[in-house]
Amino acid sequence: MSPEQSPRHIPGIPDVSKPLGNLLGQAKGPAPGPETGERRTEQNQAAPPVVLEASSLAIGWKQGRNLQILARDIDFRVAAGHLIALVGPNGAGKSTLLRTVAGLQAPCGGSLTLRGRNVALISVEERASLLACVFNERIEAGYLTVWEFVAFGRYPYTNAHNRLTGEDRRHIATALALVGMELFGERTFSSLSDGERQKVQIARAVAQNTPLLVFDEPTAFLDAPSRIEIFRLAERLVQEAGKTVLLCTHEVDLALKTADELWVIDREHRFTAGSPFVVARSGAIGRAFDLPTVAFDVMSGTFRARGPQR
Amino acid sequence: MSKTEGEDHRPGHGPQVSRAHLIAALGACAIILAVLDISVGSVRIPPAAVWETLIGRAPRPEWATIIFIFRLPKMLTAVLAGASLSVAGLVLQSIFRNPLAAPDSLGIGAGASIGVAVLMFAGGALGAVGAGAQGIGTQGSAILGNLPPLGYTLLVVAASIGAAVVLIIILLISRKFEQVVTVLIMGLLVGYLTSSIVSLLVYFGSPQKVQLYLSWTYGSFGGVRTNELPYLAGAALIGLALVAGDIKALNAFLIGERFASTIGIRVRASRTRLLIAASILAGSVTAFCGPIAFLGIAAPHAACLLSRSAEHRILLPTTALSGICFALLADVLSALPGSGAVLPINPLLALIGSPIIISMFFHRDRGSLAEGTE
Numbered sequence: 314m315s316p317e318q319s320p321r322h323i324p325g326i327p328d329v330s331k332p333l334g335n336l337l338g339q340a341k342g343p344a345p346g347p348e349t350g351e352r353r354t355e356q357n358q359a360a361p362p363v364v365l366e367a368s369s370l371a372i373g374w375k376q377g378r379n380l381q382i383l384a385r386d387i388d389f390r391v392a393a394g395h396l397i398a399l400v401g402p403n404g405a406g407k408s409t410l411l412r413t414v415a416g417l418q419a420p421c422g423g424s425l426t427l428r429g430r431n432v433a434l435i436s437v438e439e440r441a442s443l444l445a446c447v448f449n450e451r452i453e454a455g456y457l458t459v460w461e462f463v464a465f466g467r468y469p470y471t472n473a474h475n476r477l478t479g480e481d482r483r484h485i486a487t488a489l490a491l492v493g494m495e496l497f498g499e500r501t502f503s504s505l506s507d508g509e510r511q512k513v514q515i516a517r518a519v520a521q522n523t524p525l526l527v528f529d530e531p532t533a534f535l536d537a538p539s540r541i542e543i544f545r546l547a548e549r550l551v552q553e554a555g556k557t558v559l560l561c562t563h564e565v566d567l568a569l570k571t572a573d574e575l576w577v578i579d580r581e582h583r584f585t586a587g588s589p590f591v592v593a594r595s596g597a598i599g600r601a602f603d604l605p606t607v608a609f610d611v612m613s614g615t616f617r618a619r620g621p622q623r
Numbered sequence: 624m625s626k627t628e629g630e631d632h633r634p635g636h637g638p639q640v641s642r643a644h645l646i647a648a649l650g651a652c653a654i655i656l657a658v659l660d661i662s663v664g665s666v667r668i669p670p671a672a673v674w675e676t677l678i679g680r681a682p683r684p685e686w687a688t689i690i691f692i693f694r695l696p697k698m699l700t701a702v703l704a705g706a707s708l709s710v711a712g713l714v715l716q717s718i719f720r721n722p723l724a725a726p727d728s729l730g731i732g733a734g735a736s737i738g739v740a741v742l743m744f745a746g747g748a749l750g751a752v753g754a755g756a757q758g759i760g761t762q763g764s765a766i767l768g769n770l771p772p773l774g775y776t777l778l779v780v781a782a783s784i785g786a787a788v789v790l791i792i793i794l795l796i797s798r799k800f801e802q803v804v805t806v807l808i809m810g811l812l813v814g815y816l817t818s819s820i821v822s823l824l825v826y827f828g829s830p831q832k833v834q835l836y837l838s839w840t841y842g843s844f845g846g847v848r849t850n851e852l853p854y855l856a857g858a859a860l861i862g863l864a865l866v867a868g869d870i871k872a873l874n875a876f877l878i879g880e881r882f883a884s885t886i887g888i889r890v891r892a893s894r895t896r897l898l899i900a901a902s903i904l905a906g907s908v909t910a911f912c913g914p915i916a917f918l919g920i921a922a923p924h925a926a927c928l929l930s931r932s933a934e935h936r937i938l939l940p941t942t943a944l945s946g947i948c949f950a951l952l953a954d955v956l957s958a959l960p961g962s963g964a965v966l967p968i969n970p971l972l973a974l975i976g977s978p979i980i981i982s983m984f985f986h987r988d989r990g991s992l993a994e995g996t997e
Contacts, residue, residue, distance in 0.1 A: 441887030457933035469887035
């Protein structure tokens with residue numbers, strides 16, 4: 314079933330000029346779509362600035378003096394105004410890559426630059442004004458309100474006493490409105506459903522007013538409509554707010570349909586990047602996920618059980 | 624859940640006015656209790672007379688002596704201890720994201736105890752020196768004042784050294800380990816370690832020394848003399864100033880450390896500053912007043928239940944004022960028997976404080992805000 318192609322490395326830089334067509338049906342190719350097409354023409358006229366760039370990046374942990382490298386030879390270049398989805402099986406290193414990009418974990422080798430500057434050398438304070446993250450963790454916030462939670466996004470900008478200016482309040486209100494939660498400001502965070510919490514978390518990241526947003530499995534624990542809603546929201550953040558979004562997810566089909574670029578880390582920790590269409594065609598998704606019993610079907614863009622066809 | 628503002632979640636973001644009212648009410652409560660605290664004792668002084676004496680028009684000169692030499696320092700000690708211990712508890716509960724974290728869970732109280740225990744049980748020679756050099760503690764203190772061979776100052780020094788040693792160990796641990804839970808567990812283990820040494824010392828100590836040590840563990844606000852108050856006040860001010868400077872970090876720590884670092888908080892530096900602040904606050908009070916564990920764990924809960932806030936700009940003053948009220952209330956009740964007998968602070972605090980806080984939890988679930996105050 315799955316296309317057994319050679320495990321060739323696909324160059325990390327999406328080639329937007331090449332006419333690719335949409336053979337996959339659902340996978341997002343660079344050409345079609347009125348909004349995206351328009352955006353891309355703009356980008357072709359003036360090349361969008363590179364937000365994030367990695368070359369020969371190695372990720373992993375330091376254990377004492379030893380480096381425990383999880384994945385190496387990671388190369389990518391993220392241009393402004395793109396939605397990048399990172400997929401891969403559990404344990405492949407998705408979260409490690411995101412944490413490394415977020416500066417929470419030092420790279421084990423190679424270079425990683427955020428707006429042309431070495432991520433490891435950017436101060437905590439400045440980094441908070443360049444990228445905002447939503448990590449997938451349970452938040453127990455007691456009496457904290459939604460408004461107060463989104464106000465955390467203004468922390469890089471407020472003074473030591475955390476006094477909000479009019480501009481801070483405007484950013485908070487805009488971010489809440491963007492995710493459709495403007496009526497929830499007075500509610501306590503803990504009274505929200507999982508889907509609402511996720512939207513409020515995203516609003517908090519938006520309020521941080523950074524060019525780059527990093528979401529770690531934003532659709533985990535959500536029901537199907539909420540998952541689609543979150544992906545739609547990520548798309549709008551790119552299209553309407555001009556953000557660059559990097560998210561990792563288990564929703565391969567949604568990622569194929571929504572993302573401008575797909576990154577895959579497979580079980581052998583090899584990194585592949587490209588337009589969803591190209592990556593899917595290359596068999597990289599199948600290599601990353603396929604089990605003896607389950608295989609990725611390139612034509613439908615979904616996973617199917619292997620075995621005798623009925 | 625409806626999208627409109629329902630009635631049951633309004634308290635989460637109560638209007639700022641009501642919180643200002645709450646702080647004002649707690650402040651008024653603290654002032655009334657402070658006057659009452661000066662008024663009660665073996666000699667009852669009417670509250671009006673207390674006020675007149677304080678503004679320099681003492682109706683009776685002997686009342687002025689009692690007030691300025693014994694009762695005022697005792698009241699101020701209770702205020703400082705209440706504010707310091709409760710804020711230390713708030714800080715630790717927030718950075719460890721654990722409602723059961725308290726100065727004790729970092730072993731700070733145990734550290735002070737081991738200092739005192741070593742001095743009392745192992746340091747016979749030191750004790751003699753202390754007696755010669757320092758004489759006996761304050762007359763105002765029924766408990767500490769009766770420590771025959773020990774200088775009160777020596778006691779304070781021993782407790783401070785004990786608390787400081789534990790603090791340094793905890794700080795070294797917290798630098799080494801990223802995970803805050805690890806620090807908490809290590810703190811608990813260091814606490815167990817020190818208290819086991821204390822219990823060994825107690826086990827082999829002579830009955831008189833055990834009696835002395837136990838009397839220290841009951842806690843007292845009456846041992847601090849006027850000339851020692853500046854040290855306690857200075858420690859409290861330094862600690863509170865450090866905490867006030869890290870309000871944002873405290874708010875963010877309540878969500879998580881990784882979260883804090885993504886919104887521009889220098890996690891380790893803030894955590895170290897806050898741990899130092901909590902240790903100064905808790906260590907200084909333990910050194911001067913004995914191990915008063917209850918305030919550190921109870922006052923932050925009371926403040927949280929009263930203010931219904933997770934914003935430390937509100938929680939910090941509410942907690943400090945709640946702690947002051949608890950400490951003063953316990954001190955007033957400790958002097959109630961009159962006739963010179965003084966009840967120990969520690970059992971009293973838990974005796975009156977626990978039911979108050981338990982009832983507050985019940986009130987919270989009924990959704991009423993005002994009833995929990997008194």
